[in-house]
Amino acid sequence: MIEVEGLTKYYGRSPVPAIEDVTFRVEKGEILGFLGPNGAGKTTTMRIITGYFPPSKGTARVAGYDVMEDPMEVKRRVGYLPEHPPLYNDMTVEGFLDFVADIRGLERSRKKLRVGKVAERCGLDDVMDVRIGKLSKGYRQRVGIAQALVHDPEVLILDEPTIGLDPKQVVEVRNLIKGLAGERTVILSTHILPEVSMTCGRVVIINKGRVVAEDTPENLTARLRGVRTIFVEARGPADAIEKVLREVPDVKDVRNEGSEDGTHRFVVESTLEKDVRAQLASSIVSGGFQLLELRPVGMSLEDIFLQLTTEEGA
Amino acid sequence: MRGFFAVFKKELHSYLTSPIAYVLAAVFLVLMGFLFRNLVMQFNAFCLTYFSQAARFGGQLPELNLNRIVVESFFGLLGFISLFMIPMLTMRLYAEEKKLGTFELLTTSPISNLQTILGKFSACFVLYAGTVGLTLVMMGLLDAYGEPDWGPIVSSYLGVLLLGASFVAIGILASSLTENQIVAVAISFGALLLFWLMGWASQFASGGLRKVMEYLSIIDHMEDFYKGVIDTKDVLFYLSFTFFSLFLTAVVLESRKWRGVR
Ligand SMILES: Nc1ncnc2c1ncn2[C@@H]1O[C@H](COP(=O)(O)OP(=O)(O)OP(=O)(O)O)[C@@H](O)[C@H]1O
Numbered sequence: 001m002i003e004v005e006g007l008t009k010y011y012g013r014s015p016v017p018a019i020e021d022v023t024f025r026v027e028k029g030e031i032l033g034f035l036g037p038n039g040a041g042k043t044t045t046m047r048i049i050t051g052y053f054p055p056s057k058g059t060a061r062v063a064g065y066d067v068m069e070d071p072m073e074v075k076r077r078v079g080y081l082p083e084h085p086p087l088y089n090d091m092t093v094e095g096f097l098d099f100v101a102d103i104r105g106l107e108r109s110r111k112k113l114r115v116g117k118v119a120e121r122c123g124l125d126d127v128m129d130v131r132i133g134k135l136s137k138g139y140r141q142r143v144g145i146a147q148a149l150v151h152d153p154e155v156l157i158l159d160e161p162t163i164g165l166d167p168k169q170v171v172e173v174r175n176l177i178k179g180l181a182g183e184r185t186v187i188l189s190t191h192i193l194p195e196v197s198m199t200c201g202r203v204v205i206i207n208k209g210r211v212v213a214e215d216t217p218e219n220l221t222a223r224l225r226g227v228r229t230i231f232v233e234a235r236g237p238a239d240a241i242e243k244v245l246r247e248v249p250d251v252k253d254v255r256n257e258g259s260e261d262g263t264h265r266f267v268v269e270s271t272l273e274k275d276v277r278a279q280l281a282s283s284i285v286s287g288g289f290q291l292l293e294l295r296p297v298g299m300s301l302e303d304i305f306l307q308l309t310t311e312e313g314a
Numbered sequence: 315m316r317g318f319f320a321v322f323k324k325e326l327h328s329y330l331t332s333p334i335a336y337v338l339a340a341v342f343l344v345l346m347g348f349l350f351r352n353l354v355m356q357f358n359a360f361c362l363t364y365f366s367q368a369a370r371f372g373g374q375l376p377e378l379n380l381n382r383i384v385v386e387s388f389f390g391l392l393g394f395i396s397l398f399m400i401p402m403l404t405m406r407l408y409a410e411e412k413k414l415g416t417f418e419l420l421t422t423s424p425i426s427n428l429q430t431i432l433g434k435f436s437a438c439f440v441l442y443a444g445t446v447g448l449t450l451v452m453m454g455l456l457d458a459y460g461e462p463d464w465g466p467i468v469s470s471y472l473g474v475l476l477l478g479a480s481f482v483a484i485g486i487l488a489s490s491l492t493e494n495q496i497v498a499v500a501i502s503f504g505a506l507l508l509f510w511l512m513g514w515a516s517q518f519a520s521g522g523l524r525k526v527m528e529y530l531s532i533i534d535h536m537e538d539f540y541k542g543v544i545d546t547k548d549v550l551f552y553l554s555f556t557f558f559s560l561f562l563t564a565v566v567l568e569s570r571k572w573r574g575v576r
C-alpha cells in the first residue's frame with residue numbers, strides 16, 4: 001500500500017541530510033510503527049509521504065500513485081495527523097470537520113454521515129458546537145485524529161498521535177488506532193517503545209535519518225533483551241572460522257558480514273551476562289586462524305533503544 | 315472548485331467571528347464619514363461665498379461642481395485609507411496558517427494552491443467591497459440634498475474596487491512570505507506605498523524607466539474613473555496587477571515547498 005524507496009531529504013542548503021536512503025513498505029491493513037528518538041527524521045519522512053514537500057532523492061508511492069507525479073491522487077487517499085494538530089481556533093469542532101471533509105474531497109452526500117461517525121468514534125459528540133480554541137489538549141488531539149479520518153481514507157499517517165495526552169487518553173487513542181487495523185493502512189510515529197508493541201504489527205526503527213532495523217515488536221524486544229554483539233575480523237577459511245565461533249559457549253548467533261581477499265567479518269551475538277571475548281580470541285587462534293580485530297559493537301539497536309523512552313506516558 | 319468555496323467560506327467566517335474585521339470596518343467608516351462631512355462643509359462654504367468671489371474672478375466664475383469638489387476627493391481619500399486598512403486585513407491570511415500549522419493541512423489536502431489563494435483573495439475582497447459599499451449611504455445623502463452626477467460615482471466605485479483588489483493581492487503575497495503577521499503588514503504597507511508614490515518618483519526619472527514608473531503608478535490609473543470614464547487600459551492594469559501578485563504568491567508557496575522551508 002505504501003512503498004518508500006531511497007528517500008533522502010536535505011533541508012534548505014543544509015549539507016547534512018535530515019533523512020538518508022529511507023526504504024520500507026507497508027502492506028494493506030497493516031499498522032506500522034515508525035520508531036525513533038528525537039530528530040531521527042520521522043516527521044520529515046511522513047511529510048514527504050503526505051506530499052507536504054518533495055524529497056531530495058527517492059520515491060514514495062501510496063496505493064500505486066507516486067507522490068511527486070500524482071500528488072492529488074495520493075492526497076485524496078491519505079489522512080494525516082501532523083505533529084502539531086492543525087486546528088483553527090475560531091471554528092467549532094463541527095465546522096472544522098465539515099471544512100476538512102470539503103477540502104479533502106469527500107462526496108457531499110456522505111459528509112454528514114462521516115462527520116457524525118468520526119465524532120462518535122473519537123468521542124467528540126459533546127463538543128461539536130464548542131470552539132476549538134476552548135478545548136483541552138486531549139480534546140484537541142482527538143479533533144486532530146478525527147480530521148485525519150473524516151474523509152474515510154485508505155491510508156492514515158499519524159505523527160506522534162499520543163503525545164501530550166494523559167494516560168487514560170493515551171489508552172483510548174491506542175485502542176482507537178488498533179481498531180483501525182485491517183480496514184486501513186496506518187503509519188504511526190512515536191518515540192515511546194511500549195507504544196509500538198501495543199499497537200503495531202511491525203516496526204521500522206529510524207535513527208539519525210537512517211533505517212536501522214525493521215521487525216515485529218516481539219522480535220525487537222527479544223533482541224533488546226540480553227544480547228551482546230561483538231565484531232570479529234579473522235583470516236582463514238570462512239566456514240571453519242564460523243564453526244569455531246559457534247562452538248564457543250554462550251554464543252547465540254554468528255553472522256557472516258562479508259569477506260575481502262581471505263579476510264572475513266563476523267558479527268557474534270552472545271548473552272549479555274557473559275563476556276565471551278577472551279574465549280572467542282583463543283578459539284580463533286588455537287584453531288590456527290589469524291585474528292585481525294575483535295571489538296564490541298558500540299552503536300547498535302540497544303543504544304538506540306536507550307534513547308527511546310521506555311517509560312509509559314512520557 | 316469545491317476547495318475554493320470551502321476556503322472562501324472559512325476565511326469569511328473567520329473574519330466575521332473575529333473583532334478585527336469589525337473594528338477595521340468601523341474605523342474605516344467613521345473616518346470616511348468624517349472626511350465626507352468635511353468635504354460637504356467645504357463645498358458649502360464655497361457655495362456661500364461663490365457670488366462674492368465673482369468680482370475677484372472678473373465675472374469669469376469657476377464651475378460650481380459637486381462632483382469635482384466632493385466626489386473626487388472622497389474617492390481619492392477612500393483609496394488612501396484603504397492603503398492602511400487592507401494590509402491589516404490580509405496579514406493573517408497565510409502568516410497565521412503557517413504559525414498555527416494549519417498550512418500543513420492545506421498543503422496535504424487534495425486542493426491546489428490556486429484554489430486556496432483565490433479563496434482567501436475572494437473572502438478578503440468581499441469584506442472590503444462590503445465595507446466600501448456601506449459608504450453608499452453617504453452618496454445617498456449627497457443625492458438627497460444635492461444633485462451629484464451618478465456616472466462618475468459609479469465609475470469611481472468600480473475604480474476603488476479594482477484598486478482594492480490590487481491591494482488585497484499584494485497583501486496576500488506579503489503574507490505568504492512570512493509566518494509573522496507584523497512582518498506581513500510591514501511588507502505589504504511598504505510595497506503599496508512604493509506603488510502609490512511611483513507617479514511622483516517618475517518625475518525624477520527619464521526615458522524608458524520613466525514610462526515604466528508612470529505606468530506602475532497605482533493611483534494615476536484612478537484619474538479617469540473619478541471623471542466617469544471607464545478606460546479598458548486602466549481596468550486591465552488593475553486586473554493584471556492583481557493576477558500577477560496572486561501568481562507570485564503561488565510561486566512563493568511552490569518554491570518554499572521545494573526548499574523544504576515553510
Ligand atoms: N524545517 C526544517 N528546517 C531545517 N531542518 C529541519 C527542519 N525540520 C527538521 N529539521 C531537521 O531534520 C532532522 C529530522 O527532523 P524530524 O523533525 O524529521 O525528526 P523527528 O524524528 O520527527 O523528531 P521528533 O521526535 O523530535 O519529532 C532534525 O535534525 C531536524 O533538526
Ligand SMILES: [Mg+2]
Binds near residue numbers: 042043044083159
Ligand atoms: Mg517529529
